[in-house]
Amino acid sequence: MFGVGVVNEEWDNMMDVEPPEHELDPENTGFIPVENFTSLVEHHELQLDPSKLDMLLALVQSNEEGQVCYQELIELMSSKRSSSFRRAIANGRRTLQREILLDETGLGLYKRFVRYVAYEILPCETDRRWYFHQNRLCPPPVFIAVVTIVQIIVFMCYGIMLNKWVLQTYQPDFMKSPLVYHPGHRAQVWRFFSYMFMHVGLEQLGFNALLQLMIGVPLEMVHGILRISLLYMAGVLAGSLTVSITDMRAPVVGGSGGVYALCSAHLANVVMNWAGMRCPYKLLRMILALVCMSSEVGRAVWLRFSPPLPSSGPQPSFMAHLSGAVVGISMGLLILRSYEESLQKQCSWWVIVFSFITFLLFAIFWNIFAYELLGVQIPPPP
Structure with missing residues (x-):
């Protein structure tokens, strides 16, 4: 499964500095054991987008069977519109590391407006945080x-x-x-x-x-x-x-x-x-x-x-x-x-x-x- 699709550059670089794929998914099942995945996320040498790192860490704890679906990981890392990361966090036993967005300090005028829009439109804190961190000026409304x-x-x-x-x-x-x-x-x-x-x-x-x-x-x-x-x-x-x-x-x-x-x-x-x-x-x-x-x-x-x-x-x-x-x-x-x-x-x-x-x-x-x-x-x- 690790040969399927093209993952974004961040994930490719992570894979270059971590154990070979047969160590992450030794039975080629398409799922990564939580222990291997935890090591991959917490000890990689890249500085990921904070929101993606939060989501990945929450994803680690979300599966009761002790494994992470590779396809869900692909969707999360490629920022596709998908309910996979939200479902993973909603079903997990731990909360995200960051505090709620209202506690963010030192924001510029535009980011404060984005935070206002997030709380105005979205009912879920996870969705609000994801929108806040991935928001871009292009295309404008x-x-x-x-x-x-x-x-x-x-x-x-x-x-x-x-x-x-x-x-x-x-x-x-x-x-x-x-x-x-x-x-x-x-x-x-x-x-x-x-x-x-x-x-x-x-x-x-x-x-x-x-x-x-x-x-x-x-x-x-x-x-x-x-x-x-x-x-x-x-x-x-x-x-x-x-x-x-x-x-x-x-x-x-x-x-x-x-x-x-x-x-x-x-x-x-x-x-x-x-x-x-x-x-x-x-x-x-x-x-x-x-x-x-x-x-x-x-x-x-x-x-x-x-x-x-x-x-x-x-x-x-x-x-x-x-x-x-x-x-x-x-x-x-x-x-x-x-x-x-x-x-x-x-x-x-x-x-x-x-x-x-x-x-x-x-x-x-x-x-x-x-x-x-x-x-x-x-x-x-x-």
Whole structure:
């Protein structure tokens, strides 16, 4: 087994200064006896990453059968996303040598921010320490930042062009934008995504931008751009498709579907791991977040059914908020709970993906056939 795969340079160098492989695994079973492994870890001449050394020492004590799986060692040393090291430590009889991250002293501004993010997002001290020590500046959390900047630029351009900064949807020229989702233009597929760059007014933009920066950037720093962008865009798409099914006459503007996907996933993760979360004032922050989200939904409902100027413009739907929250609780919660694990290896992930694809196919056929079959009178597109 010691000839399988390519291990990183640290491990190769360790092997160069230690006993031959037949002494470490004399029976070629793929497992290393704890006594041999302890000697290898504690007496090697290299200075390993402190977090990796902590994990290795904990791994030594974790197996009741007195042996260490070589494949788990490979995954740990190569820093792959895997639950192997976490499981080894969780099942072990000793704790890690280092104190909790909050006791770390002499940290720079960036490392203090990384420590804050670790305690804000991750419920397990082992996960927090692993993230803290392996965190790198590249790739930076650019997705949420870029989306927010584009939303602000688009809003300012339309604000200047329309000379209106509040309730822009009541400006007749606003709905002529090629970015707005309108049921009369549903054949233009990009509108099911591009509506996230348009906003009703300054208050909706400010609320969405603040939430997605405060919650989305830390989430992207921990879980990566692919997972968070997938979650955000799934919320955006689910928002417009849900409106096209449940509120067939209403247009959609705003990034609330994606924002609520992020927020609901994070809040659900905090609730599910309440005892392990160490973010400060978590109860107060939870209450404030729920109040803000509820008031935003209430405001959207009010604009839909009791608009201030009902004859002067369309009333965008509020269903995008709710569908984004559903996406966050289902898909997002699994993503946030699988920090070390590959999503592709989890049956529940494929169940969620299959459900989302089924919903997507149903919504496509609905948009093609249902409007004509049901005789829905769509407001004329601008």
